[in-house]
Amino acid sequence: MCDHGDVCSSFAPGHALHLIQARLAAATPSEWVDGIVEGTDAAAGAVVVRTLDGAEWALWSAQGAALEVEPGAPVALHTRYHVLAVGRVRFNVAI
Numbered sequence: 001m002c003d004h005g006d007v008c009s010s011f012a013p014g015h016a017l018h019l020i021q022a023r024l025a026a027a028t029p030s031e032w033v034d035g036i037v038e039g040t041d042a043a044a045g046a047v048v049v050r051t052l053d054g055a056e057w058a059l060w061s062a063q064g065a066a067l068e069v070e071p072g073a074p075v076a077l078h079t080r081y082h083v084l085a086v087g088r089v090r091f092n093v094a095i
Contacts, residue, residue, distance in 0.1 A: 013082055014045070014060045014094035022090055025083040032085070037073045040066040047084070047093070049077055057095060059084060065091040 011018040025032075035051040047059045047066050057077060059065070061084065068086050069075060076085040077093075084091045 011092070012094075013092065015062050015092060017063070017083065017090055017092040021081055021083065021092060025078040025081040025090070028078070028080065031080050032076045032078050035075050035077055037069045037071050037075055039071055040069060042066045049075055049084070051077065059093040059095060061091045061093045063091050065093060 010016060011021070033051045033053070035049040035057070037047060038050050038056070039048040040046065045060050045062055045066050047061065047069060049057045049059060051057065057079075065084055065086065068089060073086070077083070078085070079095065082093050082095055084093045
């Protein structure tokens, strides 16, 4: 598991992004929603995203998503498959 400092071996929500999960998200482009990062807590792995329609999403990722973004950064969220896109990098997130 990722809590030992190694590569995460779990594909549970918020852990490693599975290839199938990434492909399903890529195959359904109309389900991505654009958003802006409102806040992060790197120690807790938390990211708060507000989508352009005003919805707020509290996300958690053990992969380090909170280390890759800062408030005000644009991101995309796939709510069906729980994927956060930060530029070209994708994270499995727990919603």
